[in-house]
Amino acid sequence: MKKILLLCTLLLVTVIACNKKKEENEKQNVMADQIAQGEKLFNERTCASCHTLDNNDVGPSIKEIVNTYQEQNKDIIKFLKGEIKHPIVEQDSSQVEVMKNNIEEFIKNLSDAELQAISAYMMDVAK
Ligand code: HEC
Incomplete structure (x- = not known):
């Protein structure tokens, strides 16, 4: 009897551990999907033509944007929604004006989920 109880406990622990792992994997998959979607949007919506990873050519680099936003504890999504009235990376x-035109042209029809994806992608590549 004791043995059976022990076996059952073991089985239960294994099942719980497996489920936890599955949840973690699913979470990671969701994040990977979101980042991939963000990358696609970043290219499709022309962001990539002005923002490269490292170079401040036309617009500030993705790294500079992400670092500035993180340092100041600000949210890129808010900027893209037009809720940050005074840009913080470049004044x-x-x-x-260049960036403002872009928001009006390429961003206004994007959903919240799509903006989140763009922001997740920018933060991921800048790591
Ligand atoms: C035609 C060039 C151009 C395109 C296309 C462009 N940007 Fe920009 N972006 C700029 C310039 C120039 C700045 C600097 C001015 C500023 O900071 O507002 C900037 C600034 C930014 C900032 C920082 C804002 C701040 O607080 O200073 C973010 C975030 C950003 N762009 C994201 C994007 C995303 C996402 C896209 C694509 C949907 C995009 N940009 C498309 C030129 C561009």
Whole structure:
């Protein structure tokens, strides 16, 4: 009897451990999907033509944007939604105008989930 009880306990522990692992894997998959979707949008919506990973060519680099946002504890999604009135990475007014036109042209029809995906992608590549 004792043996059976022990076996059952073992089985239960194994099942719980497996489920936990499955949940973690699923979470990681969801994140990987989100990042992949973000990458696709970043290219399709032309962001990539002005924002590269390291170079401040036309617009600030993805790394500079992500670092500045993290340092100041700000949310990229809010900026993309037009909720941050004063850009924090680059304040030169002509530059700000360039980006503002983009928000109006390429971003306004994106859903919250799509904006989240773009932000997740930017944070992931900048790591
Ligand atoms: C035509 C060039 C161009 C395109 C296309 C472009 N950007 Fe920008 N972006 C800029 C410039 C220039 C700045 C600097 C001005 C500023 O910070 O607002 C900037 C700034 C930013 C910032 C920082 C804002 C801040 O607080 O300073 C983010 C975030 C950003 N862009 C994301 C994007 C995303 C996402 C896309 C694609 C949907 C995109 N950009 C498309 C030129 C561009």
